[in-house]
Amino acid sequence: MKVSYIISILILAVYIFGSNASKNHHYLDGQAIPFYVNNIGPYSNPTETYEFYTLPFCKPKDISYKKTKLGEILQGDAAVLSDYQFPFKKEFKDKLLCEYTLKKDDIQKFKEAIGEYYYAEMIYDDLPIFSFIGTVDETDPKNPKYYLYHHLPFEFDYNKDQIIKINIDTEHIKVIELSDQEEITLQLTYSATWHETDFQFSKRMELYEEFFPKELEIHWLSVMNSFFLVVLLTGFLAIMIMRILKNDYSRYSKTDEEEDSDYQEDYGWKLVHGDVFRFPPHKNIFSAFYGIGWQFICIVSGILALALFGIFYPNNGGNMYTAGIVLYALTSCISGYQSAKIYKNMGGTKWAWNIVLTATLFVTPLIMVVLLSNTVAVTWHSTVALPIVTIIEVLTIWLLVGFPLTVIGGIAGRRFSGNFDAPCRTKNFPREIPPIPWYRRLPCQILMAGFLPFSAIYIELFYIFNSVWGHSSYTLYGILCLVFIILIIVTACITVALTYFQLSMEDHRWWWVSFINGGSTVVFIYLYSIYYYVYISHMYGLLQATFYFTYMLIVCFFFFILLGTVGFYSSLIFVKRIYKNLKSD
Template identity: 30%
Template sequence: MGRTTGRGASSSSISSLILILASIAHAFYIPGYSIKSYKDDENIPLLVNKLFSDNSELQYAYYDLPFVCPPSGHTHNGSKYASGHSVALNLGEVLRGDRIKNSDIEVNMLQDVECQYLCDRVVDRWQIRWARDLIDDGYVAEWILDNLPGATSFVTVDRSKKYYSAGFKLGYKDFDPATGQPQYFMNNHYTIVVRWRKAPGKAGDRGGKVVVAFEVYPKSLNAGQRNETGCPLDVEADHKPMQLYIPPVATPDLRKQYPDSSYIPASGIDMNDGATMSIPYTYSVYFRESEDIEWDHRWDLYFSDQAETTFTHWLAIVNSIIISGILGTVCIVIWGRTMQGDVKGRGDGVLEEARLKAKKRPEKRKSSGLLEKLGETTAEDELSEDEVMEDLTGWKLLHADVFRAPRYGGLLAPLAGSGIQIVFVVAGLLLLSTFGVLNPSWRGGFVSVGVFLYVAAGLGSGYLSARVYKTFGGQSPQKNTVMTALLFPGLSFAFIFVLNMFTWAQASSTALPFSTLLGLVCLWLLIQVPLVHIGANYGYHRSPVWEHPTRTSSIPRQVPPQQWYTRNPFTLPLLAGLVPFAVLFIELLFVFKSLYLDKSSYYYVFGFLSIISGLLAITVAETVLISTYILLSSENHHWWWQSFLVGGASGWWIFVYSSWYYMTKLHIEGFVSSLLFFSYSALACTVYTLATGSIGFLTAYAFVRRIYGGVKVD
């Protein structure tokens, strides 16, 4: 009986594991495998998401807008959920401002709809003003069908290629030819084109069809003459556009001032006079078969406008290889000099040996007087005392101080641990993106996986921080653990919370819901903090301290006068930081363009970015090695913080570059949008600085240990 129960429990565990793995497998999309096919007349849910703009950092949920059709709450034929039902979102989708809901637009496979009425939306002056502001800022709406964003279709100048831009315009702005005043028009009719083809495999043999493209063509149609259903009598005919305009009710003085003009300044209009206008909304649906688009390549059209930049990506890689190669040559020269020439004078007893040689040399010279008369010399006599002392200058004189614990080492250790945690996250994201696991079809997957990796990497963060802290001779491991677990995540969370208050005030979907903030706090305090404690406990109590090859004296050696570039602790890092920035700046053009200039496109060349990131890490290590050697050669033993600062200094130049990009390339307006841009840019550069700073710190530590004793870092 007991055996049966054990087998049953085992089977139950295996079944649970299979279910978990199956749910994970369906949690994301891998191109070519997660195919959804539809039969004739089967409903294809059309979802509405949000509005976004290249000129603003604020986003708005589609159904939060007062001038679009609100959800009716009706259920479509074959649909599980009524319109307005919120679709379950992953953490990444919430963090990126998605607010996806079912819509009232009914799309059934192969059912063309010439015109379908949605609603008449009554709006007042304030709502029209908001719509005008959004149109002015170039906002576009995002709809989703079969996981594809509704696309605006474009063709190249020579009409040889077609490409997509996610989203479609909310409306457009024009100018009255008579008065020159701006006029705003709302797109209130949507022509939906769904391109399909036969499903691959057995599903296609059973009549299944797959969606390979989703295009939306918005149009502005005046209320005009309409039939009993609410649709225009002829959708394809030329109609006057739907202008967002309510005739002003002006005072007699304004009528006298503008007797021959319909334009009256907004200052002369009572915005609360109760005047309204009605905007009718309709849509059409057409299905078109497209055999030239494969299902597993249906996202290519969203990327085709970036295909011409491949040469530039390769140029960035060649630029990085050249810079890294030059630095590598310098490092080889330094390494050869230290290991073959300078290295013969290292050790704790180097000064004592030099003094003994200096004392013995006169005796040897006396004993060899007869040889000198005969014109013969020994090999030792060829070395003068000045030459012996010359071997003892520079970095060799620091053997008793080079491993002296730095000031504020209790801060450096947590920063190094946090940096390695970020390095792990970046490496994991780039690897998964390069192999196609993370891609645009898994909406929010990049951010969700990044958060998961960051939490899991707390184990390594605590371990490294504890070992560095123990090496510095720290006696309060609990304090170091708390700082590692709370310092950077806590400051980041407080920073984001303050910014969130500004976006809350703007009623933007960019603002994180309170439940999401609470969930992030739980991930941080209930999962990451314990992992940091586990790693720190193992690193401090169960791992041996890193033994240094030389003993540290009790009295610190005085640092001699320094050159201008080593006199100030920030001068050398800032100068050295330009080198890694030179490796990265070409690829930054594409990253910034995707993030800020063209949010409707997707950055997809993660293979190139992975190569650039690898070369960047090598360049940072080489730069830190050279700068550390320069510092030690000037008899300055304060290299701990310098190595970290040199490694992360390029983050400052990236922030400077982003500021230049804001002033010259972007058209962001408004205090909140500008605040979000600079705040998140600063946070991103801080993350970058921690990662590259930790790489520099570990590189310098390994280099110093090697030249002073040949001991390999544990």
């Protein structure tokens, strides 16, 4: 039933998102095609974007906004129909867009924007075009010269009646110096040249990929190197644990059969068999985390599956945002089911509180982050500020779809869950825990548990960060799937090993510890995000910093829950297995 439900979700999502990706654009010679100007902003701050006409460009007489989808709104798009006109396959030179006068304040705005390397995004036939608005000559740092681009030569590639690629010929851009005059008369012109190509329309977005063959080969080699290293380390760890367990079973068996009074007293994980299945404190919160973790595993798996189907293509991250919202709403029943199931197994009775926690434990901090970032964006008049209508729309999806499905899943989990089926009977009173060395306590476990999974994914993190927080396009979803599988396997292995060592120290409090150890990789991910912001990126300013660090915090919270669930569930299987094979008193 679960498998068929997930397959149905994926088919529905492919239908929703695939219909737009597969449509073909056919045009007649001379047919008019709308040309939109979208956002402008400093190149170093991808999140800091503003409407195109916040700079003193000449505006159309009637402002007409492009019909924008939900995902594009979440991405911060604000496309406006421009006076640029490019009839299909019609060439021309030095066509006048407009002529107008720049006042002193307008000249200063352009200078400040050029000094911060502002770039503009334009859209033609759903293809993005990027261009800086000008350049600066800093030969004399005390007296830099600013040049505004006033002529843009556009180049188009077409295959029969379809547009394949758009580019700006940077060698033939014309500039005008912005001096300290009171006003400047400015003429904005543009030109168009068309070139025929045999490149297929269905693959045209591949031309926007920024991986060259050599870089792609290095990327694959780096990932495969990490893959084989992780396989060797996890294999070594698994063999070591199996050999230790074999010796433990042999020793425990000998202890049971030996009746010699001189035999050494027993020790190790066998002694806590009466407490190892004692349920953890804060069962309601633990159950909610566990249920949400299963939901997040399904969401990530669904997005990766859609990516392999080719639903997401470069420079159109809006589809991925929409897919995430839809999948989150539709998979809410999974979190409700899994949370209620384990909550019943642990003897919980506060069912309403369990469902509310499951539905809001992640949504609440996410809303707080969105409101904080949105407030800053509104203050800066940035296009990344979400309209109140969009916020209400997303909340309505959650209230009318996500929350009811969580309730339905919770009812199903409560009714159809079986018994916990613990192989050992829990004693009435907990066993006293002996003193534990500092290097085996939770803080040190977090460092050990998080480092190995992070070392398996840190190479891929660089490319992901460049895509999300930079201007690169990420399209190697096959590699991303492989890295995600590696991350799950390594997290499970290292958490199981640390759980065994904890039980060997006669510490039976492994439930929360295994969850925290599983999710501890996010500590290193967030530290890497700080390193990336300071030393790799060139981002700056309060707006960009607010978006970067708050959204990275919520992303790390997302993966903490996901990986924590993986760590706990793998430890649960391991603990049940070893105590099932143990002859206990």
